[in-house]
Amino acid sequence: MAQFGELVAREEMKVIVFQLMEKEYAIEVDVVESIEKLISVTEVPRTPSYVYGVINLRGLVTPIVDLRERFGLEVKALDDSSRIIIVSMEEFEVGLIVDDANDVFDIPLSSIEPQPEVVGTIESEFIAGVAKVDNRLLVLLNLEKILEPLKRVTSDEF
Amino acid sequence: MDTNQYLEMFLDESKEHLQACNEHLLELEKNPEDLAIVNEVFRSAHTLKGMSATMGYEDIADLTHKMENVLDAIRNSKISVSTEILDVVFKAVDYLEEMVMDIEAGGSGKKDVQDLVNALNNIEAGHEAITTSVMETSATTLEVVQAQDMPKTELNYDEYELTVISQSQEQGFNALEVTVTLRDDCLLKAARVFMVFEILEKAGEIIKSKPDVEFLENEDFDASFTVVLLTKEDSVAIQAKVMKVSEVEDVLVTELTAESLIQGKRDKETSSQSLEQETTATEVVVKQETAPEKSKRSTNASHANKTIRVNIDRLDILMNLFEELVIDRGRLQSIASELHNPDLNETVERMTRVSGDLQNIILNMRMIPVETVFNRFPKMVRQLARDLDKKINLEIIGAETELDRTVIDEIGDPLVHLIRNALDHGVETPAERIAKGKPEEGTVTLRAYHSGNHVFIELEDDGAGVNRSRVLKKAIERGIVTEEVAGSMTDKQVAELILASGFSTAESITDVSGRGVGLDVVKSTIESLGGHITIESKEGQGSLFQVQLPLTLSIISVMLVNLEKDIYAIPLSSIIETAIIQKSEILNAHNQKVIDFRGSIVPLVNLKGIFEMENANKMDEYQSIVIVRKGDKLAGLLVDSFIGQQEIVLKSLGNYLQSVFAISGATILGNGQVALIVDCNSLIK
Numbered sequence: 001m002a003q004f005g006e007l008v009a010r011e012e013m014k015v016i017v018f019q020l021m022e023k024e025y026a027i028e029v030d031v032v033e034s035i036e037k038l039i040s041v042t043e044v045p046r047t048p049s050y051v052y053g054v055i056n057l058r059g060l061v062t063p064i065v066d067l068r069e070r071f072g073l074e075v076k077a078l079d080d081s082s083r084i085i086i087v088s089m090e091e092f093e094v095g096l097i098v099d100d101a102n103d104v105f106d107i108p109l110s111s112i113e114p115q116p117e118v119v120g121t122i123e124s125e126f127i128a129g130v131a132k133v134d135n136r137l138l139v140l141l142n143l144e145k146i147l148e149p150l151k152r153v154t155s156d157e158f
Numbered sequence: 159m160d161t162n163q164y165l166e167m168f169l170d171e172s173k174e175h176l177q178a179c180n181e182h183l184l185e186l187e188k189n190p191e192d193l194a195i196v197n198e199v200f201r202s203a204h205t206l207k208g209m210s211a212t213m214g215y216e217d218i219a220d221l222t223h224k225m226e227n228v229l230d231a232i233r234n235s236k237i238s239v240s241t242e243i244l245d246v247v248f249k250a251v252d253y254l255e256e257m258v259m260d261i262e263a264g265g266s267g268k269k270d271v272q273d274l275v276n277a278l279n280n281i282e283a284g285h286e287a288i289t290t291s292v293m294e295t296s297a298t299t300l301e302v303v304q305a306q307d308m309p310k311t312e313l314n315y316d317e318y319e320l321t322v323i324s325q326s327q328e329q330g331f332n333a334l335e336v337t338v339t340l341r342d343d344c345l346l347k348a349a350r351v352f353m354v355f356e357i358l359e360k361a362g363e364i365i366k367s368k369p370d371v372e373f374l375e376n377e378d379f380d381a382s383f384t385v386v387l388l389t390k391e392d393s394v395a396i397q398a399k400v401m402k403v404s405e406v407e408d409v410l411v412t413e414l415t416a417e418s419l420i421q422g423k424r425d426k427e428t429s430s431q432s433l434e435q436e437t438t439a440t441e442v443v444v445k446q447e448t449a450p451e452k453s454k455r456s457t458n459a460s461h462a463n464k465t466i467r468v469n470i471d472r473l474d475i476l477m478n479l480f481e482e483l484v485i486d487r488g489r490l491q492s493i494a495s496e497l498h499n500p501d502l503n504e505t506v507e508r509m510t511r512v513s514g515d516l517q518n519i520i521l522n523m524r525m526i527p528v529e530t531v532f533n534r535f536p537k538m539v540r541q542l543a544r545d546l547d548k549k550i551n552l553e554i555i556g557a558e559t560e561l562d563r564t565v566i567d568e569i570g571d572p573l574v575h576l577i578r579n580a581l582d583h584g585v586e587t588p589a590e591r592i593a594k595g596k597p598e599e600g601t602v603t604l605r606a607y608h609s610g611n612h613v614f615i616e617l618e619d620d621g622a623g624v625n626r627s628r629v630l631k632k633a634i635e636r637g638i639v640t641e642e643v644a645g646s647m648t649d650k651q652v653a654e655l656i657l658a659s660g661f662s663t664a665e666s667i668t669d670v671s672g673r674g675v676g677l678d679v680v681k682s683t684i685e686s687l688g689g690h691i692t693i694e695s696k697e698g699q700g701s702l703f704q705v706q707l708p709l710t711l712s713i714i715s716v717m718l719v720n721l722e723k724d725i726y727a728i729p730l731s732s733i734i735e736t737a738i739i740q741k742s743e744i745l746n747a748h749n750q751k752v753i754d755f756r757g758s759i760v761p762l763v764n765l766k767g768i769f770e771m772e773n774a775n776k777m778d779e780y781q782s783i784v785i786v787r788k789g790d791k792l793a794g795l796l797v798d799s800f801i802g803q804q805e806i807v808l809k810s811l812g813n814y815l816q817s818v819f820a821i822s823g824a825t826i827l828g829n830g831q832v833a834l835i836v837d838c839n840s841l842i843k
Contacts, residue, residue, distance in 0.1 A: 039830075040830065040831050042724060042824075042831060042832040042833065042834065043724060044811070044815065044834060045769030045771065045818070045819075045820075046769065046819045047815065047818060051815065053832075054811065054815075054824060054832045054834075056830050056831065056832050058482055059478030059479070059482060060809075060812075061810070061812065061824045061826065062812065063811065063814045063815050089814075091813040092812045092813035092814040093812070147814065149814050149815075149816050150815055150816060150817075
């Protein structure tokens with residue numbers, strides 16, 4: 001919850017809502033640079049399986065992370081509704097592959113709760129909180145944890 | 159006048175001119191008789207004076223003015239060039255540089271220049287007495303040029319305008335000079351100017367304004383402006399009409415007569431033909447004096463116009479936008495090939511050619527010659543050599559070698575350290591050199607050249623070289639190496655000890671190369687740029703410092719190859735050659751596949767296996783391999799097929815994927831796809 005601490009002053013938080021396995025997740029709109037349709041991805045060898053590859057994002061080579069893989073969910077082939085959400089972290093930009101992204105939403109801060117004991121199969125450290133709005137359950141992601149830089153991805157065992 | 163918006167331009171241009179001064183002064187020292195060089199220096203100093211005066215930096219203007227006087231005296235052969243005089247002039251340029259730096263750092267550009275001004279005055283005065291009269295004339299000529307540079311309070315008329323005025327006067331028009339002063343609190347100056355112009359244009363014809371209309375429209379003037387009006391109305395009527403415009407403080411109308419024009423012209427000594435027939439002898443002389451001055455100035459101006467300054471960020475944006483364009487071009491090409499429309503094909507082909515040229519230009523724009531760093535060294539070496547009482551000749555080779563801007567910015571300081579070191583510790587004093595049978599003058603060579611993916615910068619001196627026993631003794635004292643290790647070290651290893659931190663071999667610590675903190679800083683800076691530094695030294699014969707720098711962020715040539723469905727790029731600098739071998743040529747040695755390549759055994763590297771790809775162990779009957787090297791070691795990379803050679807832009811994978819094994823970066827291909835660049839160095843043990 002620490003990262004939302006400074007938001008107390010505001011009453012609402014604008015988020016982008018996207019789907020993964022029929023569940024709805026949310027990222028704060030401020031970190032989202034753009035939402036892209038799937039474009040040609042180049043695989044990068046010897047990286048963790050959730051690193052889907054790199055794309056050419058307007059001249060910038062941008063890594064893409066498959067969120068399903070990252071969360072250990074069932075992997076699904078990409079289709080027309082799949083989207084890449086480009087998020088801008090402090091030192092880099094990364095694209096997140098999601099099933100669908102179609103909503104911008106204002107969440108009242110009061111509706112955000114710490115995550116319940118059991119939320120699906122996703123590792124709890126990836127989750128910053130849960131918001132319940134109009135019978136919808138939105139899982140707020142902790143991007144810092146999800147997108148820890150990959151240092152020395154594979155060491156020189158070669 | 160608000161000068162802030164011009165500040166950056168002023169700083170850039172000042173630096174350029176000061177650099178030009180330095181270069182030409184050094185040249186002048188070598189060829190003291192060549193007065194053409196003095197002219198060059200003079201021109202730079204003169205422009206600098208004009209600019210700084212306009213910008214309100216009085217100290218700079220004063221100092222340049224004095225410097226100019228001395229130069230002028232040299233130019234007119236009243237003083238002959240001597241080292242002492244040049245020292246003072248160099249000092250003046252130094253001071254000017256300091257002041258410009260100060261302004262850049264946000265300071266006022268003020269500095270106590272009195273001593274220097276006195277010194278310059280003395281030089282000038284030593285000869286002035288004899289030639290006072292001549293000096294005066296030349297000084298006035300200067301003033302004229304100066305006056306043309308800077309805003310004037312009164313108007314000057316060129317030949318054409320004078321003719322127009324005289325002709326209209328003959329036809330009964332009055333030529334009026336109308337000076338309008340707006341109120342200080344006037345908010346819409348441009349609007350008032352417009353109203354004044356409208357009134358005046360109804361009354362007659364405006365033939366001139368000061369400042370120019372363009373500046374007036376942009377409100378780029380102080381409270382007052384002057385226009386010249388040809389009208390049949392009289393001055394009182396005009397004055398009354400203009401006064402009706404609100405927010406006008408004052409209107410001054412003076413009638414121009416033939417006499418006042420001639421008088422004004424004489425005062426100003428502008429080069430122009432006389433309005434009347436009475437062309438006097440003096441005027442002819444003046445014209446001859448100023449004309450060559452003018453033509454020289456215009457050639458100088460055309461030189462300056464050859465470059466413009468662009469923020470590097472904009473170049474990056476341009477580059478990215480261009481890459482977008484290339485992607486679309488690729489799409490267009492494939493659409494065109496499907497449609498088989500001759501017109502479309504032709505257009506796409508043309509576009510491909512044009513964008514190819516465009517790409518070259520954009521990539522080259524980011525590269526700048528290493529000269530921009532090197533050009534400050536000759537003066538530094540001159541000064542240091544004088545301080546150290548040594549005779550040193552600096553040779554610069556390959557200053558045109560181009561490097562990426564980002565590297566250029568970082569490389570200056572390390573090179574300064576190296577040069578100082580070479581001068582202080584490398585080259586011996588003249589006496590020592592003569593005793594050793596070397597020429598009295600030491601030679602330091604600074605060399606830059608491209609080689610593969612790298613730029614090499616070498617600094618070679620013919621000095622004392624690294625004294626093995628002394629370095630080892632010191633290194634053991636400092637605990638950098640142990641005595642046992644010391645004995646077995648090669649000369650090269652010993653030489654490189656001087657790059658270790660806390661090392662100083664100079665018997666006496668001088669303020670030139672400091673306390674030995676320099677060289678290890680050099681090493682770390684160069685390594686932080688992804689480069690290497692090596693030293694080769696022969697005792698008694700000199701040393702060679704070699705700095706190897708990557709061309710980061712720049713173009714590299716690669717070989718594109720297929721691995722399964724992906725395209726990978728292998729830097730050409732690592733490639734020895736490509737070959738297609740038969741399966742039967744592959745041999746096994748200790749579980750390692752090898753081939754016999756031109757008489758040597760070369761291990762094969764299964765790239766697909768390393769990249770954990772499918773079909774890793776599939777081997778075709780005819781297998782394509784790329785022979786790469788690291789140092790003197792070779793390896794053969796197994797690839798599916800060759801695509802071809804291409805120039806690419808190196809891109810990093812970013813901070814998320816900080817280190818991927820055997821991948822040094824990525825690039826974007828013509829079709830918009832990302833291709834990864836193979837790091838051959840990590841593939842060869």
